[in-house]
Amino acid sequence: MELSFIFTYMESILEEILNLTKKKMHEQGAFSRDEYKxxxxxxxxxxxxxxxxxxxxxxxxxxxxxxxxxxxxRDEMSDDNV
Numbered sequence: 669m670e671l672s673f674i675f676t677y678m679e680s681i682l683e684e685i686l687n688l689t690k691k692k693m694h695e696q697g698a699f700s701r702d703e704y705k706x707x708x709x710x711x712x713x714x715x716x717x718x719x720x721x722x723x724x725x726x727x728x729x730x731x732x733x734x735x736x737x738x739x740x741x742r743d744e745m746s747d748d749n750v
Contacts, residue, residue, distance in 0.1 A: 681721065682733055685711050689734070690741060699745055701738055708734045 689707045693699060698707060708731055715721040721730075 678726075678730075681715070681725075682730060684720075685715065685730065686734060686737065686741070688714075690745065693741075693745060699742065701742075704738050704741065705735060 685708065689704070689711050692707045692711070693704065696703075696707075698704070712721065712727060712731060716723075721727065
């Protein structure tokens with residue numbers, strides 16, 4: 669498998685998970701870092717149950733990358749609520 673394909677696939681999955689997480693945050697009014705982390709875990713579990721992710725995917729990387737984005741997401745969400 670080509671490295672560029674893997675990178676593109678991973679970025680695509682990250683974006684999908686992030687968008688669904690942000691939607692859940694907005695719907696539930698869950699904006700704290702702990703709530704964000706829980707929603708990421710729920711969304712990853714959802715993707716696992718639907719077969720979009722497998723245990724072979726680097727789930728730790730995905731979760732860590734999304735957690736690193738919390739500041740940007742928080743700022744986006746607060747801009748949307750102004």
